[in-house]
Amino acid sequence: MRSIWNGAISFGLVSIPIKLVNATENHSISFRQIHTEDGGRIRYRKVCELEDREVTSAEIGKGYEAADGSVIPITDEDLAALPIPTAKTIEIVAFVPADRIDPLQMDAAYYLSANGVPAAKPYTLLREALKRSKKVAIAKFALRGKERLGMLRVVDDVIAMHGLLWPDEIRVPEGVAPDSHVTVRDAELDLADALMDTLGEVDISTLHDDYRDAVEELIAAKVGGTAPTEQTPAAEAGGGKVIDLMAALESSVRAARSARGEGGEEVAEVTPLPSRRGKSAPAAPKQVGGKKSTATKKKAAAAPAKKSASKSAQSGRKAAASKKATQKKSATGKKTTAKRRASA
Numbered sequence: 001m002r003s004i005w006n007g008a009i010s011f012g013l014v015s016i017p018i019k020l021v022n023a024t025e026n027h028s029i030s031f032r033q034i035h036t037e038d039g040g041r042i043r044y045r046k047v048c049e050l051e052d053r054e055v056t057s058a059e060i061g062k063g064y065e066a067a068d069g070s071v072i073p074i075t076d077e078d079l080a081a082l083p084i085p086t087a088k089t090i091e092i093v094a095f096v097p098a099d100r101i102d103p104l105q106m107d108a109a110y111y112l113s114a115n116g117v118p119a120a121k122p123y124t125l126l127r128e129a130l131k132r133s134k135k136v137a138i139a140k141f142a143l144r145g146k147e148r149l150g151m152l153r154v155v156d157d158v159i160a161m162h163g164l165l166w167p168d169e170i171r172v173p174e175g176v177a178p179d180s181h182v183t184v185r186d187a188e189l190d191l192a193d194a195l196m197d198t199l200g201e202v203d204i205s206t207l208h209d210d211y212r213d214a215v216e217e218l219i220a221a222k223v224g225g226t227a228p229t230e231q232t233p234a235a236e237a238g239g240g241k242v243i244d245l246m247a248a249l250e251s252s253v254r255a256a257r258s259a260r261g262e263g264g265e266e267v268a269e270v271t272p273l274p275s276r277r278g279k280s281a282p283a284a285p286k287q288v289g290g291k292k293s294t295a296t297k298k299k300a301a302a303a304p305a306k307k308s309a310s311k312s313a314q315s316g317r318k319a320a321a322s323k324k325a326t327q328k329k330s331a332t333g334k335k336t337t338a339k340r341r342a343s344a
Helices: 076-080 117-133 186-199 210-224 245-259 294-343
Strands: 003-011 014-022 062-065 071-074 089-097 106-114 135-143 146-155 158-164
Touching (some): 003 106, 014 117, 106 117, 117 135, 117 146, 117 158, 135 158, 186 245
Parallel strands (some): 003 089
Antiparallel strands (some): 062 071, 089 135, 106 158, 135 146
């Protein structure tokens, strides 16, 4: 890989000669501007406003526009004379835990390559020190005429450097969060957790740019004079439509499980919320088809009949006992009368 900057890492009194190499590359497809009527190229020409003529790159310099609109020329010699200690040095200023760096600050990434055999030993020393400490190095460096902030960390067996934005270049997110107060229920969080668990993890190395593939296929079809393959239209965005959040979460969980071959009919298991009420009342008798069972009906109907029969039997016994007592009393009376007549 071609280096874009040569210099040294300043690590205390240790100097490590290095080369700076781009760690990333852009694979986006570039388009040219053309005249739609005849396909002619559209080009931009650099024209001097005072002379109204096109100028070459050699005639172009830098200038700063003041508040009153006047332009102050700034030459390369002016910039080169500025006292920038990091012009050819990556100066390490501190070592901090990696989680202290806000990802919002991260910019372009570079690989640092040891420049020459003498640089191998101090380069390896710094790499192993970063590994063992589990920290990253914060450094200042100058690139393309500007002093920048950087973060050094270990990637495999290489020291990588991420350009960092200066703290005052990070905007405060004022007015970005929702203005209205929103309450999220535990059941909704449970479903969101279930969806996260179902989606699981992904090997980022397997992801690729589907849009770029589609553009390349379109270009190849046009070059070959064939009709482009009809693309499946992307799903339309919701457009701010109010939706049933619980239903959307449940559908998402089913779709994710179906995509993973786990079956899409099963609904996500939601952790029940603790009830604030007391113990529930005993359950009512089970009904079949909304009506009481035949056995229950017979049992209910037999109860009054049995009770009535018992009462009738009891009344009969009382009547028989009363009749017997009357007969006995009558017989006793007759005997007494006969004795009185005999005595007379």
